[in-house]
Amino acid sequence: MEQSQNNYSRRSFLKVSSLTGGGMMIGFSWLANLVPNEALASAATAKEWIQLNGFIQITPDNVVKIFNPNPEFGTNVMTSLPMMVNEELQADWSKVVVEMGDYDTPRFKSQFTGGSRGMAQAWKPLRTAGATARLMLMQAAANEWNVPVSELTVANGVVLHKASNKSLNFGALATAASKLPKPEKVELKKTTEFSLIGTPQKNKVGKDIVSGDSLFTLDYKQEGMLIAMAIHPPAFGMKLKSFDATEALKMPGIKAVFDIQVYKDGYTRAGFDTRAFNKLIAVVGNSTWEVLNARKKVVAQWEPIETTKEMVAAWGGKKEETVPAGLESTDDHMKQMYAMQQKPGKILRKDGNPEAAFAKAKKVIEKTYSAPFLSHNPMEPISCFAHITDEKAFFVAPIQIPDMMKQNIMANLDIPADKIEMKLARMGGGFGRRAYGHYIVEAGHISKKMKAPVKLIYTREDDMTNGIYRPSYMVTYKAAIDENNNVTAISIRGGGIPEGAVHENRFPAGVFENYIAEGWDIPSNITIGAFRAPGSNFIAAAEQSFIDELAETIGKDPLDYRIELLKKAKANPVGKNNEYDADRYIGVLELVKEKSNWTKKDKNVKRGVAAYFCHSSYAAHVVDVTMKNGQPVVDNVVSAIDCGFIVNPEGAKNMVEGAVVDGIGNALYGGMRIEKGAAVQKNLNQYRIIRHKEAPKNIDVHFVKNSIDPTGLGEPPFPPVFGALANALYKATGKRFYNQPFINDLNKG
Amino acid sequence: MSKMNLKVNGKQYEVDVDPSTPVLWVLRDHLNLIGTKFGCGVGSCGACTIHLNGRALKSCQLPVSAVGTQAITTIEGIVAEMGELHPVQKAWLELDVAQCGYCQTGQIMAAVALLKTKPNPTDEEIDAAMTGNICRCGTYIRIKAAIHQAAKSSTK
Ligand code: FES
Numbered sequence: 001m002e003q004s005q006n007n008y009s010r011r012s013f014l015k016v017s018s019l020t021g022g023g024m025m026i027g028f029s030w031l032a033n034l035v036p037n038e039a040l041a042s043a044a045t046a047k048e049w050i051q052l053n054g055f056i057q058i059t060p061d062n063v064v065k066i067f068n069p070n071p072e073f074g075t076n077v078m079t080s081l082p083m084m085v086n087e088e089l090q091a092d093w094s095k096v097v098v099e100m101g102d103y104d105t106p107r108f109k110s111q112f113t114g115g116s117r118g119m120a121q122a123w124k125p126l127r128t129a130g131a132t133a134r135l136m137l138m139q140a141a142a143n144e145w146n147v148p149v150s151e152l153t154v155a156n157g158v159v160l161h162k163a164s165n166k167s168l169n170f171g172a173l174a175t176a177a178s179k180l181p182k183p184e185k186v187e188l189k190k191t192t193e194f195s196l197i198g199t200p201q202k203n204k205v206g207k208d209i210v211s212g213d214s215l216f217t218l219d220y221k222q223e224g225m226l227i228a229m230a231i232h233p234p235a236f237g238m239k240l241k242s243f244d245a246t247e248a249l250k251m252p253g254i255k256a257v258f259d260i261q262v263y264k265d266g267y268t269r270a271g272f273d274t275r276a277f278n279k280l281i282a283v284v285g286n287s288t289w290e291v292l293n294a295r296k297k298v299v300a301q302w303e304p305i306e307t308t309k310e311m312v313a314a315w316g317g318k319k320e321e322t323v324p325a326g327l328e329s330t331d332d333h334m335k336q337m338y339a340m341q342q343k344p345g346k347i348l349r350k351d352g353n354p355e356a357a358f359a360k361a362k363k364v365i366e367k368t369y370s371a372p373f374l375s376h377n378p379m380e381p382i383s384c385f386a387h388i389t390d391e392k393a394f395f396v397a398p399i400q401i402p403d404m405m406k407q408n409i410m411a412n413l414d415i416p417a418d419k420i421e422m423k424l425a426r427m428g429g430g431f432g433r434r435a436y437g438h439y440i441v442e443a444g445h446i447s448k449k450m451k452a453p454v455k456l457i458y459t460r461e462d463d464m465t466n467g468i469y470r471p472s473y474m475v476t477y478k479a480a481i482d483e484n485n486n487v488t489a490i491s492i493r494g495g496g497i498p499e500g501a502v503h504e505n506r507f508p509a510g511v512f513e514n515y516i517a518e519g520w521d522i523p524s525n526i527t528i529g530a531f532r533a534p535g536s537n538f539i540a541a542a543e544q545s546f547i548d549e550l551a552e553t554i555g556k557d558p559l560d561y562r563i564e565l566l567k568k569a570k571a572n573p574v575g576k577n578n579e580y581d582a583d584r585y586i587g588v589l590e591l592v593k594e595k596s597n598w599t600k601k602d603k604n605v606k607r608g609v610a611a612y613f614c615h616s617s618y619a620a621h622v623v624d625v626t627m628k629n630g631q632p633v634v635d636n637v638v639s640a641i642d643c644g645f646i647v648n649p650e651g652a653k654n655m656v657e658g659a660v661v662d663g664i665g666n667a668l669y670g671g672m673r674i675e676k677g678a679a680v681q682k683n684l685n686q687y688r689i690i691r692h693k694e695a696p697k698n699i700d701v702h703f704v705k706n707s708i709d710p711t712g713l714g715e716p717p718f719p720p721v722f723g724a725l726a727n728a729l730y731k732a733t734g735k736r737f738y739n740q741p742f743i744n745d746l747n748k749g
Numbered sequence: 750m751s752k753m754n755l756k757v758n759g760k761q762y763e764v765d766v767d768p769s770t771p772v773l774w775v776l777r778d779h780l781n782l783i784g785t786k787f788g789c790g791v792g793s794c795g796a797c798t799i800h801l802n803g804r805a806l807k808s809c810q811l812p813v814s815a816v817g818t819q820a821i822t823t824i825e826g827i828v829a830e831m832g833e834l835h836p837v838q839k840a841w842l843e844l845d846v847a848q849c850g851y852c853q854t855g856q857i858m859a860a861v862a863l864l865k866t867k868p869n870p871t872d873e874e875i876d877a878a879m880t881g882n883i884c885r886c887g888t889y890i891r892i893k894a895a896i897h898q899a900a901k902s903s904t905k
């Protein structure tokens with residue numbers, strides 16, 4: 001056990017004097033609080049933190065601090081993960097202070113925000129950390145009083161020996177506890193014994209957020225810090241040829257203009273090393289406005305790229321990826337995708353004899369769905385702080401999976417692993433965008449060159465035109481219907497630019513005896529990245545709209561039809577590798593049916609239903625829509641979610657509400673068009689994001705109660721919103737919506 | 750560059766900046782008042798909302814030379830004004846509004862200004878007044894509920 005002396009004031013408040021203005025100080029608050037001021041004050045001035053393990057530190061005067069290991073981008077892990085620790089530690093939660101852990105994955109075992117994996121990965125290790133520390137504190141008390149541990153109880157940060165009426169708080173025991181051996185084995189509470197997990201708790205960072213405290217990378221400042229911006233090519237398929245910075249360098253406050261090469265030639269990219277452009281022009285100066293103005297004066301020459309090959313070592317091993325030359329466009333993409341749909345794709349799964357079933361069918365229904373690129377547009381534009389010196393490489397970075405950037409930093413900035421130090425700033429949204437940390441490397445190059453601390457800032461335009469979009473997709477669903485109105489076969493064929501979204505082993509796989517799923521890809525020089533529930537966010541819309549239309553065609557209630565199909569898959573699953581648990585699927589549908597009063601038909605209520613499974617969780621929504629002046633108004637949404645045991649119902653509810661709003665927004669309005677290789681929508685006055693008046697009037701969230709280990713929640717509620725909305729819009733307008741964003745077809749009338 | 754006097758949150762500051770500099774960057778880069786956020790720079794997101802003479806305004810669209818003697822209030826000033834959290838901030842905490850939190854200072858500034866002119870706004874009035882403030886995380890329903898709650902608590 002180690003004692004970490006005075007580590008709070010050294011690392012947690014980086015006080016820096018301002019350059020001009022009122023001689024103010026700016027602190028970067030790593031430590032969040034919603035605790036009485038005394039606790040915060042003593043935390044801020046604490047001289048000594050006694051470390052019981054990687055997650056827990058206690059001061060002798062009894063301030064308990066719990067570290068959150070996972071980067072925070074709004075899923076409230078700063079509250080829910082420390083809750084897991086404290087469930088077993090049993091400190092007084094109202095006084096616990098939480099702090100964002102630095103990048104130190106060996107210490108925290110896992111630091112991962114993405115793929116809705118945070119909860120599941122933390123579930124055992126964090127509770128174990130809490131239980132271990134509590135046992136050590138109890139042992140220290142037992143030694144002190146010379147009584148067996150079994151006679152001790154713990155509540156609210158106090159160890160009590162009832163028989164002798166002795167008690168000591170954690171602070172008084174921490175030093176002795178830290179010297180004890182770590183217990184080999186600890187027993188964790190059963191879910192029925194929880195007293196904190198499962199209760200609604202407010203965001204520990206709430207007060208900092210509403211006060212406008214310094215939390216985000218863009219807020220970070222340090223003595224001597226310079227501001228940098230990068231200029232990238234105006235279009236995909238272009239690269240830097242040359243530039244003239246004479247005029248820019250004459251502008252006030254400008255220090256330097258130079259080009260950087262982000263990745264070395266021949267660098268083998270890992271899964272999250274995607275970047276759109278490898279050569280950028282960096283403009284560096286004293287202040288943001290000066291740099292913004294100066295960069296307009298840089299005269300750059302661009303030239304077309306040639307088709308190149310890049311090595312990628314990602315999921316499924318090393319492969320060569322083609323980056324084709326040319327200036328692409330959305331219109332061409334649509335034509336290319338339609339052409340791919342006309343011929344067989346690669347067979348991903350086949351059950352029975354779908355060809356024969358289609359040949360024999362009395363009726364075939366066939367529908368094609370499409371979706372455009374989407375820009376993540378996290379509210380805080382991309383940024384990164386870097387200060388590279390001979391001793392270390394220090395970063396303040398908004399990054400979802402810091403460990404995934406290690407290789408990249410080492411290889412492209414020539415920095416050994418043990419010199420990388422990274423603060424994980426709160427992120428102003430991520431949605432997948434901040435899994436791709438090319439900007440960390442870019443900031444590193446600029447700091448290296450300037451030999452100074454640098455904050456790289458992307459404007460909204462820089463970010464929006466810089467790729468890493470949700471791919472553009474197309475899929476065709478086909479059903480064979482026999483003379484008895486039974487569906488005898490399903491075919492799914494689809495793909496995307498540059499990758500498709502067909503999940504061959506998900507529903508409705510497993511339901512129909514005859515089933516085929518095919519896929520194809522079209523290479524592109526427009527870069528893509530994971531976007532909240534990758535793939536699922538499109539395929540759920542298509543699949544759940546198609547199932548709706550299928551139910552209508554054969555004269556069944558759309559919600560009951562889904563349950564009927566799942567019951568069939570449960571009783572007689574077709575094929576192997578079906579990914580979903582039919583019971584849990586049925587569970588969310590039954591719950592949404594009950595809570596939305598689905599059976600009580602009201603002619604005036606136009607509603608649609610959809611359900612989906614992804615990231616180990618299940619979600620169903622019923623969406624009610626009315627049309628007002630030709631525009632949809634979402635009056636009500638009822639959501640039913642099964643993501644296992646709910647750690648913090650307050651935060652969980654907020655997440656689902658956000659996913660519903662995000663789903664409605666992207667389904668109706670989201671879309672990035674490309675023309676002559678360039679992003680057409682360049683800022684939020686052109687790229688439409690859902691606003692206050694377009695948000696649903698009400699959202700009711702219900703969770704299936706069970707004690708399954710928690711699974712993801714950030715993503716799973718998102719995909720089925722698209723389908724439920726499409727189905728509700730059909731009821732409200734009499735039109736089916738096949739192409740995202742729906743607003744285009746809606747406005748065509 | 751030119752020297753200018755600014756009144757921010759009741760204090761006088763002297764800044765030496767290009768007169769075209771938007772107030773947003775004066776606050777953030779020169780006065781270290783970072784509660785006012787940068788989201789788009791084109792007046793479309795509301796992350797940069799401040800008050801000028803008590804009225805909500807997007808500071809990315811306001812050149813510092815246009816301010817003159819008018820009083821600027823930022824989120825930092827809202828806290829200080831009351832000596833404790835503003836009722837709107839308190840409502841935000843009670844309803845656990847924030848997700849990533851990045852838009853919320855702008856939302857709060859817009860809400861505070863709204864409640865000054867309309868102490869008891871309807872849903873429609875909230876929609877109209879807040880339409881310039883995007884929340885990418887989609888916390889709109891909670892924001893609306895928090896505005897109603899703050900209205901109630903101050904008319905009590
Ligand atoms: S930054 Fe001013 S409105 Fe977006």
Ligand code: FES
Pocket residue numbers: 074379428429847848849850851852853883884885886887888
């Ligand atoms: S809380 Fe994230 S943008 Fe509003």
